[in-house]
Amino acid sequence: MTTKEEKIQKFEQVFTDLKGTLHLSDEIMIRLNNKFFESVSLTLIQLNKVIATSDYEVIEMLAHSIKGSAGSLCYAEISDFAEGLEKHAHLKEEYAYQESFNELLEEFNRAEECYVLWKEKQGF
Numbered sequence: 001m002t003t004k005e006e007k008i009q010k011f012e013q014v015f016t017d018l019k020g021t022l023h024l025s026d027e028i029m030i031r032l033n034n035k036f037f038e039s040v041s042l043t044l045i046q047l048n049k050v051i052a053t054s055d056y057e058v059i060e061m062l063a064h065s066i067k068g069s070a071g072s073l074c075y076a077e078i079s080d081f082a083e084g085l086e087k088h089a090h091l092k093e094e095y096a097y098q099e100s101f102n103e104l105l106e107e108f109n110r111a112e113e114c115y116v117l118w119k120e121k122q123g124f
Contacts, residue, residue: 037112048101056092060085
């Protein structure tokens with residue numbers, strides 16, 4: 001079980017590393033993360049709906065969008081789960097899309113929780 005402080009530290013490391021790489025201010029980094037969690041939340045809702053229809057083209061497109069957004073902000077686990085969905089949809093394979101989506105959603109929720117806890121600690 002990960003403690004609250006461990007979650008904050010996990011996010012702090014990602015935030016600091018990316019901020020240093022991109023040479024961006026805290027304010028811009030926070031806006032980028034806020035936008036990421038807001039937009040990916042909406043994309044996940046769409047992705048969940050389209051998985052039920054087995055529309056491989058749309059699954060691939062939405063998963064690709066999540067993969068790129070997550071990757072650009074160093075959310076590697078989110079990006080990896082989305083890449084798996086994208087790859088299988090591209091090949092139009094029979095696959096456990098819903099189970100994979102659930103894992104993606106869980107990872108997204110974990111990352112968002114770490115971010116929210118970090119912001120609270122920072123006073124944002």
